[in-house]
Structures are given as C-alpha cells and as structure tokens.
Amino acid sequence: MTLSPDLSAFVDRHRPRFRTATEFIEAALRDAILSGAVAGGTPLRQEDLAAAFGVSRMPVREALRQLEARALVEFHPHRGAVVAEISATDAADISAIRAALEPAALRASVPQLTAADLDLAADLLAEMEAETDPGRMGELNRRFHMTLYARCGLPRLLALVEQHLAAGDRYLRFQFDALAYRAPSQREHVALLDACRAGDTEAACRVLADHVEQGRRHLADYLQQREVAVPPD
Amino acid sequence: MTLSPDLSAFVDRHRPRFRTATEFIEAALRDAILSGAVAGGTPLRQEDLAAAFGVSRMPVREALRQLEARALVEFHPHRGAVVAEISATDAADISAIRAALEPAALRASVPQLTAADLDLAADLLAEMEAETDPGRMGELNRRFHMTLYARCGLPRLLALVEQHLAAGDRYLRFQFDALAYRAPSQREHVALLDACRAGDTEAACRVLADHVEQGRRHLADYLQQREVAVPPD
DNA sequence: CGACAGTATATTGGATCCAATATCCACGCA
C-alpha cells in the first residue's frame, strides 16, 4: 500500500468496467432487452452477436445462458435463442411479484435509512420532474425505489426487486400515454418519501403497495386495450 | 399423425429427459447443490466436472453460468466457480422472500384449485407423515406447497417460489433437530389444506404466513446457535 | 395437384486448442 490514496480513485475510474467478455456481453444484451431496444421474439443469432461485439460465439453463448436463467431469453434446442415475449399475463406476473417483494424490502429498510439516503432519494425525485426521455426516466425511477430499499440488509431480496423493477420497465417503453400516469406516480413518490423520512414504516408500506397497484392497473388497462387493437396472431 | 395416440405416452416416457448436455449438467449440479450433497464453498473445477459427466468443459461452463444467474454458484474471474456459501443472513434473506411471495401465490391460486389438486395435496401430506429420509421429505414438502400454488396463473411468480422453496431446503439438510420441528409443521400443513379446501383464501394466507414465519424462526434459532458453536473462520 | 420422402443448408451443440491470468513458490535483497 505505497500508493497514495488520492490515486485509487483514478485507478478505479480507469479500471475496465468488465473483466471478461462474457460479463460485458451479458450486461449489454440485458440492457438492450430491458430497455426495449430489441423487441420480444427477436431471434438472437450467435454469429451475428459475436460479430457485433467483435468476439467469438463462445462468450455470446455464455451470456445467453445467463439471460435464459433470468427469463429474458428463451432457448429452443438447435434452433437458437429468442428474446422473451411480453404479454399482458407476463406484465400481471411481474406486477404481482413487485407487489409482494417491494413492501417487504421497504419494511426492512426504512428503519435503517440514513439522512444521506433520503437526500439522494429526494434528488432523484427532483431529477425525475424534469426528465422527458423515457429510458432515463425509467432508470431514475428504479434508482429512487432502490435507494429506499437499499438498507434492507437482504441482498437476494434486493436483487430480485431490482430485477423485476427493470423487467417492468420493459413494458413502459410501449406506453405512449405514459405522461398521463406520470403526475399521479410522482405524487405517490413524494408521499412515499415523506413517510420514509418520518420513519413511519407502515405508512410507507401502504403508500408503496398502493403505488405498485396503481402501476399494475395502469399497465393492465393499457395492455388490454392494446390487445384488442392488435389481435393475437 | 398415423401414430396411434396410445403410443405417445411411451414415446414421452422414453424420450431422453434432457436434450442437451448443458441441460442435463445444469439440472444435476443444481440438485447436487440444493440437496446439500456438495457443501458451500466447494470449488467447482471445470475439468473435474467435465470428466465426471463424461463431456468436455464447454457444457459444464454453460451450466455453471446458468447456476450463477440463479445465485447457486459464484464466479471469480480466472479463479473459477465455487458453490454459494450458506449463512444465517442468507437464510433470513430466503425466508423473507418466501414470506413475501408464497402468500401472494396462494391468494391467486386458492380460488382456482380443483378437487384433484386438493386430493393430491392430501396424498402428499399423508406421505410426509411416514417419510423419514430428509431429502425425500423436502421434496414432498415442496410438492405439497407447489400443488396449492399451482393454479395462481403467474408462471414467473410460481418459478420464483419453487426456486426459493428449494433454496430454503438446503438449510434443512443441516438440521439434526428437524424432527422436533416436524410435528408442528405438519399441523400447520393440515390447517393450510383445510382452509384451502374450505375456499377460505384469507384464512389460508394467514396460516401460510404463520407457517413460513415459524420456519424462518426455527431456522434462525438453529443457525444462530450453530454460529456460536462454530465461530466464523 | 397434394403429400411425402429425401436432401441441402443454416445454425446450434460440443470438442479441442490456444491465450490470458491468478496463485504458488523459490530466490534475492535489505
């Protein structure tokens, strides 16, 4: 440890973000799918992906396997992987999981939240007010929620919550009337943060449960009308 | 379709259970880990596993990647994979997830349960009375629970529940006083099944929440005394 | 004209090979 502590920040900043190609590709593909950049049903040709990333098929295969375990892609033996389809029932599924998990995470986290956590959450909320890009909006929303859950001390639960927050965002991409949902959502966020700041765990959980339920309903309504408009093939 | 329908059952029965080596190895390793046959911290050498399964390292690598995504093994770049460690906090983590998810699954499932479902659950319960092998007992317990959740119509939620039921069983392997827990657990199972049979969804959820909580407490007590006996190295 | 069989092709699954890197150990130096 002869290295000046001041230098460590630079070392960290310049350290390659990913240590293996597999890690990098897995993260990139996950982002691409969750952000909605590649639609459900899209075939994922190993050769094409390998060429796109400038590697061989092998790290692509490993990354696809990890995404399969996360239900983001589906494998059909000898036919390849396709991006998992979205559907109204899948949205309901994700909403149900969120509704079950997030209050549990919040309940464990609120008593441990620090002033810094609450300030960070407030900052994220303020940023969301001005944001127009839906992708960035989704990220801010996830970070806001995750900040409030972060102190729950249950890493598995936290990972599951993050995963399903992101999975839910896949659907928001396709909502053109998302703006109508935005104002009430923000009001719920404010109420949630207030309850957390007051240390009222149960009130916070109630607000959150309601918030997730509102989101579920909003999504269900949207997807149902969409399904009527675009009949299943 | 010239094949007599009567033959299809035989075809299915004799169809190789796994169509790719990766699938097979993934299932085998998962079972080995969840059953407690290989302890946490065990290094998983790709070459050794490949030899043990009679294949090359490649399907082993893909299987390990899938298990990594399920948090059953941990990868350390260029150092290999090790079986995920068990700990008191991890057990608490899994218990919290179960407590959140299972009542949600049950609530959605109870109204859809058929008489056949309830009879199957009763059969499993009866089998459990006589069972002494802890591994088989765990499997019966999982199947009993899953039978009651099966009609929830939310496949992702169901998969998560199954995954964490199995993950929880990893801990029961190490409990030598599991027999003391067995009788009250069975009583709770009976009460749960009765409530389901009566179609009283909310009562069933209360019984289940209590059941999971009892399991959590039992596990926490056991692991705590164990941690005192075996200080962390 | 339609259905089936056989083949051709594309793509994945698996094996082998090479490169990169982490750990271990011996050695030298203060």
Next chain:
DNA sequence: TGCGTGGATATTGGATCCAATATACTGTCG
C-alpha cells in the same frame, strides 16, 4: 528473517473446428 520480485504452474477465458439437428427446398409418386 521478512518482504518483495520473478518465474513456474494450474486453471479459466476465448477462438476455432467438427458434429448433430432443425428447417427449407426439391422432386417424385399417388
């Protein structure tokens, strides 16, 4: 003697190659 350096070794990460299989096409037969 203790620490740091350098190389040897084991193991993984990645590339390339071969085999297996699913799909599409083509031609033939009814």
